Amino acid sequence: MIGRYSPARIQAIADTNEMSFTAPSREQNFVLKHIANVGALAEHDRFAGASEDMVEAIVEGIGQFAAGEFAPINRTGDTVGAKWNNGAVTMPEGFQEAYHQFVEGGWASIDGPEDFGGQGLPYSLSALILETCGAANFAFTLCPMLSFGAVEAIHAHGSDEQKATYLSKMISGEWTGTMNLTEPQAGSDVGALRSTAEPITEGEHAGKYKIKGQKIYITFGEHDLTDNIIHLVLARTPGAPEGTRGISLFIVPKYHLDAEGNSAAPNDVTCVSIEHKLGIHASPTCVMAYGEKDECIGEMIGGEFGGMKAMFTMMNNARINVGSQGVQIAERATQQAIQYATDRVQSARAGSGIKDPVAIIEHPDVRRMILRSKALTQAARALLYYATSHVDGGTLGIEGAKSRAEILTPLIKGYGTDIGNEVASIGVQVHGGMGFVEETGAAQHFRDARIAPIYEGTNGIQAADLVGRKLGLDGGDAMMALIADIKSEAKDEDALMTLALMVEDIAKWMAGGDASIDDRLAGSYPFMTMLATATCGMLMKKQQRIAEAELGEGNDPFLKAKLVTTRYYLDHLVPEAIGLKAAAMGGADILYRLGSEELVA
Amino acid sequence: MIGRYSPARIQAIADTNEMSFTAPSREQNFVLKHIANVGALAEHDRFAGASEDMVEAIVEGIGQFAAGEFAPINRTGDTVGAKWNNGAVTMPEGFQEAYHQFVEGGWASIDGPEDFGGQGLPYSLSALILETCGAANFAFTLCPMLSFGAVEAIHAHGSDEQKATYLSKMISGEWTGTMNLTEPQAGSDVGALRSTAEPITEGEHAGKYKIKGQKIYITFGEHDLTDNIIHLVLARTPGAPEGTRGISLFIVPKYHLDAEGNSAAPNDVTCVSIEHKLGIHASPTCVMAYGEKDECIGEMIGGEFGGMKAMFTMMNNARINVGSQGVQIAERATQQAIQYATDRVQSARAGSGIKDPVAIIEHPDVRRMILRSKALTQAARALLYYATSHVDGGTLGIEGAKSRAEILTPLIKGYGTDIGNEVASIGVQVHGGMGFVEETGAAQHFRDARIAPIYEGTNGIQAADLVGRKLGLDGGDAMMALIADIKSEAKDEDALMTLALMVEDIAKWMAGGDASIDDRLAGSYPFMTMLATATCGMLMKKQQRIAEAELGEGNDPFLKAKLVTTRYYLDHLVPEAIGLKAAAMGGADILYRLGSEELVA
Structure with missing residues (x-):
C-alpha cells in the first residue's frame, strides 16, 4: 500500500479487491452440517438428493462460480448500473453472459420441483446459492431471488395448466419472475392497493382478466437477460371487499405465449422508469404500468381473493432471503476489510518498542473491528441456516419446525440486515479515507446494504410481526420452546443465560395482560434484537462445542478461528x-407524552 | 403524500424538504445559556461582547441565513458537485453567491481576533455558526470550517508580519485557508510524511522555502469562491529528524502577493485531481501538488520543527468541529424524518379500532425512531456546547477548563459523529422505500455523514487518545473530576449512576497496572462510547432539571418536549x-489469540 496515490493505484486496489472474493466454503459446509443439519434432511426421501457429497459439491461449485462470474462484474454493476431507455432496460456489460452461465450451471433450479426440471433439493441449498452469489454480487442476485419467489407462488397456488405453462422455463432460468405489490399509496399497507382486474367474458382471452394499474419498486421488472418476464401482480376484481381480503393475484407475462408456449406478441406492460437509488444500481427498480392501452391480459392464480395467501407463501422465504442479504454484504465487506487491513501499513504498534510501521490489522482497535465483523457475520449466517433448515423441516412435516421457522423469519430479516449494515459501515471505517473514496468499493457495500432493512417489510414491521403474530403462535408455546432451547445451550455462559432469562421475562410481559398493544410495539425493536442475539448466542455456543471437539489436540486454522469468533460473540455481542x-420494557407512555405536532417543535 | 408516484411528485417532496430546514434556534439558545454558560463567559472582559442580546441575535441571524442561503443549494451541491477541469475547481451554481453572502454577513469573523477585523467573540459562537450552516449544507460548511482552523494556526504561531499579511483577509472570508497534512503513506501516521522544504538563501525569496510534495485529502484545496487560497503545508527541512519531531509548517499561498498584499502571480501549486466520493460532493477533496516545476514558494511559520505544535493548535478545535458535523447531520436528518413521518399516511393504528390509515408518526416504532433521533441529537449538541464552553474557559484561564476540554474533544468527535451516522440512517429508514431513492435527500445525509467518523483522526484514534493521553491528564485528576461531576448529577437516576460507576471502574482499571497498553486500546472504543453517554446523561439530566423549573405549571411546548427527550435519553440510551x-474490560487477549494470517481464513 505504500506508494504514490494515483488513479491507477486506486484502480489497482479496486481490482485486487474485486478479484479476491472467495466464497467461505469451509464455513458454509460447517454451518450446513451442524446448524442446518442437512444430513438429517437427507434421511428423508423428499430430500434424499442432499447427500453429504452432493452438498459439498454444491458449496464448492457455487463458490467457484460466484467468485469467477458474479464477483468481477460487481463494480461495473455499480458504476454503470442498469439503464432505462424508452421502456427498455439494458444491463451493464457482462451481465447477460454471467446470467446465462448461471442458468447453464443449473444454479437456478436447485430447489425447484423435479416435475418441472428442478433438482428437488432442500430450500437450505437454494438459500446457499443466493447467499454465495449475493456476496459476490449483491444487486445482481436480486434477479434470481425474486424469480425463486415467483416459482414458489406458482407452484403452490397455480392450476396444473399454469404450472405446465410457466414453471419449467422459470425454474431453468430461461424466464425470470417478479412480484408486483407496492403502489404509491400502498407500501407497508398492502391492503390499500388499487390496481384492478376486469374479467374478460368473450373472445380469445375469455376467462382471463384485463389488468390496470401502476406498480412501483418492482425489482427486475424489466431487463434484457431473458426473452420473457413473468409478472405476478396483485389487483382487485370488481366489487372486491376493501383491504387485504379483496386482493387477488394474477400472472401477467411481458410477452403473450404462442401455441407452443413460447414468447410471442407483447402484452400491454410497460416499464415507465427506473429509480435513481443509493445503491444496488445493477438491480433495476421499476415503475411498471399495466394496461395503459387497456390491453393488458393476465390470468388469475389461486382463486379470487386468494392474493394475500399466495403473497404470504412467497413472503416468508423472501424475508429469509433478504435476511441472507445481510449475511452476504457482511461477508463481502469483512473480506475486503481484512484484505485492506492486512495490506495497509501505518504507524508503529503502540507500546511495542519497535518503531517500524505495521499492517493496521496489528493495531488493537482495527483488530476489534475485524473480529466484530467476523463474529457478527458468522452469527447471522448461523441464524440464517437455522431458519432455512426449519423451513425444510416444515416441508417434511417435522413437529414444531414450521412454527420455529415462522419465529426465526423476522429475526433473520431484522437482525441479519441490521448487522449487514453495521459490518458494511465498519468495512468503510477500516479503509479510513480510502473507504470514502468510491473506487475502493467499500462504499458500494455500504450503499448496497442500506436497502435490506427497508424492503420485504421494513425491520420495524418485522418487529411488529414478532411481538404480534409470532409471540402468540401455538398459544405462545412456539416462543417458549425457542427460549427453552436457548437456555438449555446457555449453561456455563453467564451472559447468554442472563439474556435468555431477560428475553423470557419480556416475552411473558408482552404476552400477558399488563402490556398494551402500544407497549408491545414500543418495545418490539429492542426485543427483536435481543431475541435474535440470544438465538445467535445459542448457535455460536453450539458451534464452539463442536469446534472444540473436532479440533481436539489438532491445529486446524478454521476450527481455531471458530473458537475465537464464537467466544467473541458470547463475551462482547x-x-x-x-x-x-x-x-x-419501557412501555409506550414516553412515546406518546407529546403529540405529533409537539414532536415537530 | 397520497397520490400518483411520478418524478414530479418526488421532486415536490424533495423541494419541500429542501425549503423546510429550520434552524433549532430555541434549542440552541437554551443549550448556549444552560450548558455553554455563555452568560458567565460574557462577565469576562475578553468576551464582554457576548451579551445575552448579542447571542440571541447571532442565533436568530445565522439561523435565518443558513435556512435561506445554504439549505436551498444543498441538493444541487450533491447532485452537481464540485467539478475539476485542468487544475481548476468549479463550484455548483449558487455557491459563489451564497459564500459572498456569508462573508458579507460577517459570519466568517465571529471569533476572529479584533486586531484583524474579527469580532472577538467566544469560540462557542463560531462553533454555533458552523453547526447551523452545516445543518443547512454539510459539505459547503467545510470551507469556512477549514478556514477557521488556518486562521487559528496563523494567529497562534505566525510572526507579526505574517499575521498582518494574511489574517485580515482570511478572517473576513475574502480568502480561505486549508490544512495540508496527509500524504499517501502518511494518513493517521503524520510522522511518515515526506514533503520537503528547501531554504532559499538568495534572490527575492531569500529566507523563504521551496516546497515540494504531494498532499491528499485536502478539503477545499482548490475552488472558485475567492481570489486566493492560503495553504498551510507540513513538510520536512533538510536533515530534519524522522517522525513528527522533524516536521515544520509553511504558509503557501495559491497566488503570490504583490507589494500591497493583494493576489498577484500564481505560485507553483496545482490541484491534480479531486476525489470521487461517497458523499460531501460539494466539498472538493483535492490531491495537491506543490513544486511540480520546482517553483513553489512558502514561508515557515512557528519555527523549525514547530509543525506538530501548530497542528495540534488547530487539531483540537477541528476535532470538536467535526464532532459538530455529527450534530449537524443529525439535526437535518431528524427534521426531514419528522416531516416525512408527519406527511406520509400509511396503515391504521394497531389496536385502535379505527380503520383509517394514519400518519406514520402515529405508529409506535416510527415514533421510537423519531424520539431516539431527537434525544441523540440533543445529547450530542449538549456535549458539543459543553466542550466549546470549556475551550472558551481555557482561553480565559479558568482552572480545569483546558483539561476538561481536552477530555471532551475525543468524546464529541467520536460519539458525535457516531450518532450523526446513526440518526442519518434512521432518517433513511423512516422514509421507507423513498429513503433509498436519491431524490428525497434522506440518502444524501446518510452518505454525507459517513466521512465524519473518518477524518480529523478516525474515531478509533480518538478512542486511543482518550485512553492514552487524556486518561492520564493532570495525573488522572482531570478524568476523575469529570466522572465526579457526572456522579453528582446522577443522584436519583439509577441507570446514569450505574453507568458513571462503571466508567469510574474502567478508568481506574485502565490507568492502573493491571491493564496493558493493548488491553486499554482493546477496550478504548466501548469506553469512549460509555463515557460520552455518561457525560451526555449528565447534561441531559441538567437540562431536565432546568426545563422542569422553567416550565412550572406552564405549557411551553419547547420545555415540555425537552422533558421528554431528556427522559428518553436517560431511560433508553x-x-x-x-x-x-x-x-x-474484555482485554486484548481475545483479539490476538489468532495471528493476522489466521484472521484472513
Whole structure:
C-alpha cells in the first residue's frame, strides 16, 4: 500500500479487491452440517438428493462460480448500473453472459420441483446459492431471488395448466419472475392497493382478466437477460371487499405465449422508469404500468381473493432471503476489510518498542473491528441456516419446525440486515479515507446494504410481526420452546443465560395482560434484537462445542478461528443486547407524552 | 403524500424538504445559556461582547441565513458537485453567491481576533455558526470550517508580519485557508510524511522555502469562491529528524502577493485531481501538488520543527468541529424524518379500532425512531456546547477548563459523529422505500455523514487518545473530576449512576497496572462510547432539571418536549451503554489469540 496515490493505484486496489472474493466454503459446509443439519434432511426421501457429497459439491461449485462470474462484474454493476431507455432496460456489460452461465450451471433450479426440471433439493441449498452469489454480487442476485419467489407462488397456488405453462422455463432460468405489490399509496399497507382486474367474458382471452394499474419498486421488472418476464401482480376484481381480503393475484407475462408456449406478441406492460437509488444500481427498480392501452391480459392464480395467501407463501422465504442479504454484504465487506487491513501499513504498534510501521490489522482497535465483523457475520449466517433448515423441516412435516421457522423469519430479516449494515459501515471505517473514496468499493457495500432493512417489510414491521403474530403462535408455546432451547445451550455462559432469562421475562410481559398493544410495539425493536442475539448466542455456543471437539489436540486454522469468533460473540455481542432491556420494557407512555405536532417543535 | 408516484411528485417532496430546514434556534439558545454558560463567559472582559442580546441575535441571524442561503443549494451541491477541469475547481451554481453572502454577513469573523477585523467573540459562537450552516449544507460548511482552523494556526504561531499579511483577509472570508497534512503513506501516521522544504538563501525569496510534495485529502484545496487560497503545508527541512519531531509548517499561498498584499502571480501549486466520493460532493477533496516545476514558494511559520505544535493548535478545535458535523447531520436528518413521518399516511393504528390509515408518526416504532433521533441529537449538541464552553474557559484561564476540554474533544468527535451516522440512517429508514431513492435527500445525509467518523483522526484514534493521553491528564485528576461531576448529577437516576460507576471502574482499571497498553486500546472504543453517554446523561439530566423549573405549571411546548427527550435519553440510551462494559474490560487477549494470517481464513 505504500506508494504514490494515483488513479491507477486506486484502480489497482479496486481490482485486487474485486478479484479476491472467495466464497467461505469451509464455513458454509460447517454451518450446513451442524446448524442446518442437512444430513438429517437427507434421511428423508423428499430430500434424499442432499447427500453429504452432493452438498459439498454444491458449496464448492457455487463458490467457484460466484467468485469467477458474479464477483468481477460487481463494480461495473455499480458504476454503470442498469439503464432505462424508452421502456427498455439494458444491463451493464457482462451481465447477460454471467446470467446465462448461471442458468447453464443449473444454479437456478436447485430447489425447484423435479416435475418441472428442478433438482428437488432442500430450500437450505437454494438459500446457499443466493447467499454465495449475493456476496459476490449483491444487486445482481436480486434477479434470481425474486424469480425463486415467483416459482414458489406458482407452484403452490397455480392450476396444473399454469404450472405446465410457466414453471419449467422459470425454474431453468430461461424466464425470470417478479412480484408486483407496492403502489404509491400502498407500501407497508398492502391492503390499500388499487390496481384492478376486469374479467374478460368473450373472445380469445375469455376467462382471463384485463389488468390496470401502476406498480412501483418492482425489482427486475424489466431487463434484457431473458426473452420473457413473468409478472405476478396483485389487483382487485370488481366489487372486491376493501383491504387485504379483496386482493387477488394474477400472472401477467411481458410477452403473450404462442401455441407452443413460447414468447410471442407483447402484452400491454410497460416499464415507465427506473429509480435513481443509493445503491444496488445493477438491480433495476421499476415503475411498471399495466394496461395503459387497456390491453393488458393476465390470468388469475389461486382463486379470487386468494392474493394475500399466495403473497404470504412467497413472503416468508423472501424475508429469509433478504435476511441472507445481510449475511452476504457482511461477508463481502469483512473480506475486503481484512484484505485492506492486512495490506495497509501505518504507524508503529503502540507500546511495542519497535518503531517500524505495521499492517493496521496489528493495531488493537482495527483488530476489534475485524473480529466484530467476523463474529457478527458468522452469527447471522448461523441464524440464517437455522431458519432455512426449519423451513425444510416444515416441508417434511417435522413437529414444531414450521412454527420455529415462522419465529426465526423476522429475526433473520431484522437482525441479519441490521448487522449487514453495521459490518458494511465498519468495512468503510477500516479503509479510513480510502473507504470514502468510491473506487475502493467499500462504499458500494455500504450503499448496497442500506436497502435490506427497508424492503420485504421494513425491520420495524418485522418487529411488529414478532411481538404480534409470532409471540402468540401455538398459544405462545412456539416462543417458549425457542427460549427453552436457548437456555438449555446457555449453561456455563453467564451472559447468554442472563439474556435468555431477560428475553423470557419480556416475552411473558408482552404476552400477558399488563402490556398494551402500544407497549408491545414500543418495545418490539429492542426485543427483536435481543431475541435474535440470544438465538445467535445459542448457535455460536453450539458451534464452539463442536469446534472444540473436532479440533481436539489438532491445529486446524478454521476450527481455531471458530473458537475465537464464537467466544467473541458470547463475551462482547451478547452483553450488548442485555443493555436493551430497559428499552424493550419501557412501555409506550414516553412515546406518546407529546403529540405529533409537539414532536415537530 | 397520497397520490400518483411520478418524478414530479418526488421532486415536490424533495423541494419541500429542501425549503423546510429550520434552524433549532430555541434549542440552541437554551443549550448556549444552560450548558455553554455563555452568560458567565460574557462577565469576562475578553468576551464582554457576548451579551445575552448579542447571542440571541447571532442565533436568530445565522439561523435565518443558513435556512435561506445554504439549505436551498444543498441538493444541487450533491447532485452537481464540485467539478475539476485542468487544475481548476468549479463550484455548483449558487455557491459563489451564497459564500459572498456569508462573508458579507460577517459570519466568517465571529471569533476572529479584533486586531484583524474579527469580532472577538467566544469560540462557542463560531462553533454555533458552523453547526447551523452545516445543518443547512454539510459539505459547503467545510470551507469556512477549514478556514477557521488556518486562521487559528496563523494567529497562534505566525510572526507579526505574517499575521498582518494574511489574517485580515482570511478572517473576513475574502480568502480561505486549508490544512495540508496527509500524504499517501502518511494518513493517521503524520510522522511518515515526506514533503520537503528547501531554504532559499538568495534572490527575492531569500529566507523563504521551496516546497515540494504531494498532499491528499485536502478539503477545499482548490475552488472558485475567492481570489486566493492560503495553504498551510507540513513538510520536512533538510536533515530534519524522522517522525513528527522533524516536521515544520509553511504558509503557501495559491497566488503570490504583490507589494500591497493583494493576489498577484500564481505560485507553483496545482490541484491534480479531486476525489470521487461517497458523499460531501460539494466539498472538493483535492490531491495537491506543490513544486511540480520546482517553483513553489512558502514561508515557515512557528519555527523549525514547530509543525506538530501548530497542528495540534488547530487539531483540537477541528476535532470538536467535526464532532459538530455529527450534530449537524443529525439535526437535518431528524427534521426531514419528522416531516416525512408527519406527511406520509400509511396503515391504521394497531389496536385502535379505527380503520383509517394514519400518519406514520402515529405508529409506535416510527415514533421510537423519531424520539431516539431527537434525544441523540440533543445529547450530542449538549456535549458539543459543553466542550466549546470549556475551550472558551481555557482561553480565559479558568482552572480545569483546558483539561476538561481536552477530555471532551475525543468524546464529541467520536460519539458525535457516531450518532450523526446513526440518526442519518434512521432518517433513511423512516422514509421507507423513498429513503433509498436519491431524490428525497434522506440518502444524501446518510452518505454525507459517513466521512465524519473518518477524518480529523478516525474515531478509533480518538478512542486511543482518550485512553492514552487524556486518561492520564493532570495525573488522572482531570478524568476523575469529570466522572465526579457526572456522579453528582446522577443522584436519583439509577441507570446514569450505574453507568458513571462503571466508567469510574474502567478508568481506574485502565490507568492502573493491571491493564496493558493493548488491553486499554482493546477496550478504548466501548469506553469512549460509555463515557460520552455518561457525560451526555449528565447534561441531559441538567437540562431536565432546568426545563422542569422553567416550565412550572406552564405549557411551553419547547420545555415540555425537552422533558421528554431528556427522559428518553436517560431511560433508553444510558442503559444501552451499560451493555458495553464487558467489551470495555474484555482485554486484548481475545483479539490476538489468532495471528493476522489466521484472521484472513
